[in-house]
Each structure stands twice: as structure tokens, then as C-alpha cells.
Amino acid sequence: MRKLIAILEVLVLMLFMITGCMDQDPQDDDLIVIGMSQTGAESDWRAANTESMRAVFTEENGYRLIFDDARQQQENQITAIRRFIQEQVDYIVVMPISEYGWEAVLEEAYDAGIPVIIVDRMVDLTNERLMTAHLGADFYAEGECAVSWMEQEFSSNRNLNIVHIQGTLGSSAQIGRTEALLDAVMSNPRWNIINTMDGDFTQAKTYEVMHEYLASCTVLPAIDVVYCENDNEAFGAIRALGEFGYDIGVGGTEVISFDATRQALLYCREGKISLCVECNPLLGPLVESCIIALENGEVVDQYQYVEEGCFVTNDITQELLDSRSY
Numbered sequence: 636m637r638k639l640i641a642i643l644e645v646l647v648l649m650l651f652m653i654t655g656c657m658d659q660d661p662q663d664d665d666l667i668v669i670g671m672s673q674t675g676a677e678s679d680w681r682a683a684n685t686e687s688m689r690a691v692f693t694e695e696n697g698y699r700l701i702f703d704d705a706r707q708q709q710e711n712q713i714t715a716i717r718r719f720i721q722e723q724v725d726y727i728v729v730m731p732i733s734e735y736g737w738e739a740v741l742e743e744a745y746d747a748g749i750p751v752i753i754v755d756r757m758v759d760l761t762n763e764r765l766m767t768a769h770l771g772a773d774f775y776a777e778g779e780c781a782v783s784w785m786e787q788e789f790s791s792n793r794n795l796n797i798v799h800i801q802g803t804l805g806s807s808a809q810i811g812r813t814e815a816l817l818d819a820v821m822s823n824p825r826w827n828i829i830n831t832m833d834g835d836f837t838q839a840k841t842y843e844v845m846h847e848y849l850a851s852c853t854v855l856p857a858i859d860v861v862y863c864e865n866d867n868e869a870f871g872a873i874r875a876l877g878e879f880g881y882d883i884g885v886g887g888t889e890v891i892s893f894d895a896t897r898q899a900l901l902y903c904r905e906g907k908i909s910l911c912v913e914c915n916p917l918l919g920p921l922v923e924s925c926i927i928a929l930e931n932g933e934v935v936d937q938y939q940y941v942e943e944g945c946f947v948t949n950d951i952t953q954e955l956l957d958s959r960s961y
């Protein structure tokens with residue numbers, strides 16, 4: 636008899652589990668499933684970007700987000716995209732680490748009928764139909780903003796020694812910001828890039844390469860401008876320059892930075908960063924509006940750029956700082 640009761644208990648339990656699962660399925664079916672491949676967590680900008688996505692793509696808002704952190708490896712992004720295709724997600728969202736090497740995997744997503752939204756950096760495709768939309772920044776325009784500030788700040792008849800710290804090589808943010816600087820150097824004969832280093836968009840690497848460079852100089856070079864391709868690089872560069880006794884700010888070594896995170900704006904207010912070029916990481920709402928439009932059967936603009944500004948010391952008001960969530 637006891638055995639029979641035990642068997643009955645197991646059967647009832649199994650029935651509960653089955654009906655429980657059945658209850659869950661229709662609920663899940665209502666959610667829009669997003670497979671998202673994030674580059675990594677290299678910078679404060681990136682952390683804010685991830686946070687913006689997570690805040691929007693919640694179950695309460697009607698989404699199931701499958702988030703993958705690629706830890707700075709493109710292979711990890713490709714593997715994640717293949718998994719999203721197998722899982723038949725509704726949309727694939729990718730923040731690509733590099734511009735190159737996406738054609739094959741995006742073709743697979745296209746063949747599976749899954750729209751792909753590229754966010755932040757761009758991908759270089761011969762077949763543009765593989766990408767439903769690109770939502771992000773115009774990195775060349777950001778660089779132009781920096782070089783036009785340099786043209787105003789420094790008289791054209793003085794020599795300018797520039798140290799250039801690049802971001803992750805092959806990423807659109809690096810390519811656009813670098814191209815703008817190189818184009819300006821071509822048209823300003825007195826501008827000299829005295830060293831170019833790869834800071835990989837991180838504070839630690841930039842501190843290391845800048846420190847190594849200065850330590851290797853028998854005589855410390857006069858540096859007028861350090862063109863850092865993001866804020867974290869600027870923080871690392873400023874630390875290294877400080878350790879070698881450089882006078883940072885107007886009249887000394889002027890630091891240019893991209894992103895305009897709160898910490899960089901604070902540095903700008905103190906005069907440690909002369910120019911902050913904005914790059915907006917809060918792209919979650921824009922991605923959501925694109926997905927909503929696609930859900931409604933609308934045609935979306937394939938290229939959508941966000942508006943961004945440039946800030947110098949006098950622009951840094953308390954109101955601006957208070958409004959910066961990242």
C-alpha cells in the first residue's frame with residue numbers, strides 16, 4: 636500500500652511539473668526574444684551601454700534577453716550569433732568589436748530569416764542586406780569635432796607635437812577617430828604625430844604603453860596634445876604623464892578624449908582634459924524603437940546616428956554633471 640501511495644505521489648508531482656511547464660510556454664511565446672552579443676566590458680562607456688540595454692529589454696517590457704559578453708573576442712561573438720540562430724531568436728543585436736569578418740555569419744542569420752541590428756560600431760559588408768539597421772555614432776564626425784577644436788585652439792604657425800593613443804584596432808570607433816586626425820595632419824603641415832600607441836580603449840593598457848614610452852625616452856619630449864580615443868585611455872595617459880612631471884592642461888600638455896562620461900567631464904572641469912567629445916552609450920531606447928517599428932511591419936532607416944556634442948571646461952555646469960547617468 637505504501638508503495639502505491641509513493642507511486643501516486645510521484646505521478647501527481649510529474650503532472651504538476653508538466654502542467655506547470657504548459658502554463659509557462661504561452662507566456663514565453665508572448666515575449667520577443669533578443670539574442671544580444673556585447674563586445675565586452677573594456678570601458679565605462681561599455682558598462683553604460685550594457686546597462687542601457689538591460690534596462691530596456693526586460694520581461695516586464697515584453698522581452699526575453701539572451702545576453703552574451705564576448706570578452707573582447709570576435710570569435711566569441713560569432714559563436715554567440717550561431718547559438719542565437721539555433722535557438723531561433725526573434726532578433727539578433729550585435730555590438731561588433733571589429734568592422735571586419737562578419738559576412739559569413741550574418742549570411743547565416745539572413746538565411747534563417749532573423750533580422751540583425753548592429754549597434755554602436757559598424758560592420759563592413761559587401762551585401763548590406765545582411766544588416767537590417769545600424770544604430771550608433773558617426774565616429775569620423777566625432778574625430779572632426781576634435782580636430783576642428785585643435786585648429787581653433789592652436790595657431791597654425793606653431794609646431795604641434797601630438798601623441799596618438801588608438802582604440803581597439805579595426806573597430807569603427809578607432810577607424811573613424813583615427814582617420815579624422817590623420818586627415819587633419821595632412822592639411823596642417825606643422826602638426827607632427829610623434830608617437831602612436833594602441834591603448835585598446837582601456838585605462839590599464841594606456842597607462843602601461845604611455846609609461847613605457849616615456850620611460851624609454853632619454854630626453855622627455857615636448858607633448859602639446861594627447862589624442863586619446865576614449866575616456867579610459869585619457870585617465871591612463873594622464874596618470875602616466877603626471878608621473879613623468881608633465882604639466883597637464885592649457886599651456887602644457889592638452890588631453891583630448893572621446894565619450895564624455897561623468898568622470899571625464901569632472902576632469903574637464905578641473906582642466907585635466909581640455910576637450911571631451913561625446914559618444915552616447917544610452918542606445919537601448921533607440922534599439923527598442925527600431926524593434927517596435929519592425930514588429931509593426933514598418934520599414935526602418937538602415938542608418939540611424941545619434942546626436943552628440945563636444946565639451947570644454949566652460950561648458951561643464953553642475954546641471955550637465957547631474958544629468959550624466961554614466
Ligand code: AHR
Nearest residue numbers: 678680755808836865914
Ligand atoms: O564603440 C564605442 C567606443 O568603445 C567608446 O568610445 C569606448 O569607450 C568603447 O569602448
